[in-house]
Amino acid sequence: MHDEPSPTNSDGPRLLSALVDEVRRASTALAAAEASRARALAEAGHLALEVMAGLCASSRAAELALREVASEIAAAESISDRTVQTQIGRALALVDDYPETLAAWEEGKLTRAHVGVILDIGSPLPVEVRGEFDEVAVTTAEGLSPERLRSRLAALAERLHPTTLTERHHRGRDTRCVRITTGPDGMSDLVATLPTVLAVGIYDRLTHQARALIDTRLDDPIASTDERTTAQLRADILADLLLTGSPEADPTRTDDGPGTLGAIRARVQVVVPALTVLDRDGENTDPAELIGHGPIDATTARALADVTTLPWDRVITHPITGAVLHTDTYQRTTAIDRHLRARDRHCRWPGCTVPAIRCEVDNTHDYALGGSTDVANLAHLCQRHHTQKQFTRWAVKQLPGGTLQWTSPTGRTYTDEPLPYSPAVRFLPDDPPPPDPDDDGSSPPF
Secondary structure, eight states: OOOOOOOOTTTHHHHHHHHHHHHHHHHHHHHHHHHHHHHHHHHHHHHHHHHHTTTOOOHHHHHHHHHHHHHHHHHTSHHHHHHHHHHHHHHHHHHHHHHHHHHHHHHHSOOOHHHHHHHHTTSSSSSSHHHHHHHHHHHHHOOHHHHHHHHHHHHHHHHHOOSSHHHHHHGGGGGGGEEEEEOOTTOOEEEEEOOOOOOHHEEEEEHHHHHHHHHTTTTTTTTOOOOOHHHHHHHHHHHHHHHHHOOOOOOBBTBBOOOOBHHHOOOOOOOHHHHHHHOOOTTTTSSSSTTTTTEHHHHHHHHHHHOOOOOOEEEEETTTTTEEEEOOOOEEEEEEEEHHHHHHOBSSSTTTBBBBBEEEEESSOGGTTTTOGGGGGGGEEHHHHHHHHSSSSOOOEGGGGEEEEEEEETTEEEEEOOOOOOOOOOOOOOOOOOOTTTOOOOOOOO
């Protein structure tokens, strides 16, 4: 038996060069495939818009048609329909307004990151100047990283704008928003899009508050045990301000205390397995869950269970399948809603993760058409997918056990089953079946 000879120092550059060539060939093939997908998405978008244009439809009807098409593709690919609709919108812009960029992408001269930068920087430009920007962007991109391209194109785009930055800033303020991106290990990014002056001001105040706390450690023996960094203190102070503060802009606020806005408290939907609360070593086996965002640590779950003043919904589940069998009470209004929240946990459109507390309880078979008001005909749908059920050609029926079967406009079917609770025993093909509780051990009759 002979060991394979290890590469010599002289072989290293040659092998690395070959690997670089292989990476480049793969990148070129990937770019061509991604560009081809963008063309297909744009065709799907054009198909939806052309159909609605032929019907002289309103802008809302056109948006629903686009949503219907996006849902068809999303269900086939098992991804979010919101994501696909965004991708269709960007693909339409790319095909219609940036042909040079699309061609360079297909040839492997640009990566998806470069294309994303060009679309982002070019999106505020009027359609009539995008052709010129398209040509300049492709020429400028050669040899630049996406981030360097971004800074270079930002200056070039300013020269093509027919309006001033001041005018555009007034319009840009309408896009201010707050959004959340779920990350690993029970952490998430809370992102606020604000006018730059306000964003920098907020960050500066948090920084000064954090440093003031750090300064107190020098004189206060108790505070000296606090080892949080400036970055950690910024995050903690921001959370405290947002969760406990009372907005100055509250028109109902008086000197006697917080007004309506200040009295509003945060709401989250959490599932905490009873054994996880009791057993400090079992959280990985059966973790607590923040609905719509993923697992949270047992310490946080126990803290929420200890301090909340609201009643918890006790959920009784099947020991094998994990299906919801019963909740504390059972009558329409609060009781059926409790059961449905426990069973569904989130919107029942396939792939949607909007928590049930942000959704509407919908009659699967419309009440006006004879549908009953019980758990066998009710499910949570977010506003987006409730609207889609009502106003597009998607159809749904509820099967036993709370399973929803969705049928797309092209006839494809997709099922969404209630997610079982853990621990639900899972048997591998070679494992013996679970014992029958009614089996007395006697021989079978045949």
